[in-house]
Amino acid sequence: MPRLATLLLSLIGLVSCGHPTPKMRSLDPAHPPERLRDWGIAFVAGGELRVHAQALVYDLNTPLFSDYAAKQRAVWIPDGLQARVLVDGRLEFPVGTVISKTFYYPLALDEQETGRIRVARSTGGGTAAGIDLDTHLPVETRLLVRSEDGWHALGYTWDLARGEAFLSPAGAMIPLELAGPDGGQAFTYVVPDANQCSGCHRPEHGGELQPLGPRDWQLADWSAWQARGFLDSTAHLSRTPVRWDDAATFPLEQRARAYLDANCAHCHNPSGPADTSGLHLGLDQPLDRHTGLCKPPVAVGRGSGNRPYDITPGRPAESIMVYRMRHNDPAIAMPELGRSVVHEEGAALVESWIASLPGNC
Numbered sequence: 294m295p296r297l298a299t300l301l302l303s304l305i306g307l308v309s310c311g312h313p314t315p316k317m318r319s320l321d322p323a324h325p326p327e328r329l330r331d332w333g334i335a336f337v338a339g340g341e342l343r344v345h346a347q348a349l350v351y352d353l354n355t356p357l358f359s360d361y362a363a364k365q366r367a368v369w370i371p372d373g374l375q376a377r378v379l380v381d382g383r384l385e386f387p388v389g390t391v392i393s394k395t396f397y398y399p400l401a402l403d404e405q406e407t408g409r410i411r412v413a414r415s416t417g418g419g420t421a422a423g424i425d426l427d428t429h430l431p432v433e434t435r436l437l438v439r440s441e442d443g444w445h446a447l448g449y450t451w452d453l454a455r456g457e458a459f460l461s462p463a464g465a466m467i468p469l470e471l472a473g474p475d476g477g478q479a480f481t482y483v484v485p486d487a488n489q490c491s492g493c494h495r496p497e498h499g500g501e502l503q504p505l506g507p508r509d510w511q512l513a514d515w516s517a518w519q520a521r522g523f524l525d526s527t528a529h530l531s532r533t534p535v536r537w538d539d540a541a542t543f544p545l546e547q548r549a550r551a552y553l554d555a556n557c558a559h560c561h562n563p564s565g566p567a568d569t570s571g572l573h574l575g576l577d578q579p580l581d582r583h584t585g586l587c588k589p590p591v592a593v594g595r596g597s598g599n600r601p602y603d604i605t606p607g608r609p610a611e612s613i614m615v616y617r618m619r620h621n622d623p624a625i626a627m628p629e630l631g632r633s634v635v636h637e638e639g640a641a642l643v644e645s646w647i648a649s650l651p652g653n654c
Contacts, residue, residue, distance in 0.1 A: 342365070343424075351517065353555075354551070361634065362396040366393070376524055390437075390438070393435070400429060409469055537642065600613045
């Protein structure tokens with residue numbers, strides 16, 4: 294393990310010794326505590342980043358890509374209360390609900406010294422309630438807290454030297470090195486500021502801030518929510534779940550559409566922040582011009598790459614969608630927020646889907 298990572302993680306071990314398990318609680322998000330630990334849902338103890346036993350660790354079938362970071366997701370609902378499943382599959386959570394998402398990386402187990410912490414790629418999350426800090430690097434934890442006046446988004450950045458995550462409304466820039474077969478790729482992991490959090494979590498103009506991931510068909514462990522009492526045991530899924538990375542079970546088009554829904558549709562929907570683009574990428578959008586099929590670009594400047602259509606059937610290399618997914622220039626790359634490196638597997642999936650589409654423009 295690189296010496297820089299070893300030193301920082303040994304400091305975490307020293308700082309975390311002797312802390313009692315915090316109490317799980319929902320605090321006033323308008324006046325949040327400086328330390329993540331005070332919420333109780335995620336904390337360091339015994340050399341691990343843990344989730345409180347009263348919270349439920351969960352995973353998503355098709356998650357949002359975030360620079361190959363793994364994500365430990367957890368939800369806590371006050372005793373005696375439940376989330377309600379709406380007709381469209383969204384979950385309506387009761388006041389007091391706390392949702393956490395910790396972004397972390399496996400450490401690259403090599404001896405290269407680059408001046409940055411070297412991390413390995415991860416393609417998902419999981420349901421582990423504890424993350425071993427000898428072999429993993431926590432970067433940030435985001436909270437969504439439901440109060441009487443709606444949802445509040447809070448970001449906490451991990452201070453490795455102090456073994457704690459602290460409130461960071463202005464965000465942060467963290468230099469990392471992503472290990473790979475060709476050596477490594479230096480990149481800056483961007484912790485979003487409060488405005489950026491609100492921008493992504495408002496899928497409708499003028500609408501309320503809301504969770505994006507936990508919709509009924511997205512929950513990889515739906516039955517665990519019901520067993521815990523967080524969902525009504527009689528509730529039924531609004532649609533069949535799809536995993537974007539399970540080619541053995543799901544057809545190519547279903548996987549590509551699920552991927553675009555999870556990564557793009559919170560902006561690209563008829564009433565979302567990107568509505569002026571005319572590109573609507575939700576699962577319920579028919580495969581037509583609004584999905585990008587033979588649709589010319591709308592005021593994207595260099596973002597078009599001189600390609601004529603968002604999707605040119607049968608020709609991914611001539612499609613703006615693929616061009617932007619495979620670019621890192623902030624003026625070109627899509628999504629605009631949440632990634633600094635290209636998601637190779639996601640781009641390859643969308644390329645394969647476009648290549649399979651029949652017809653001509």
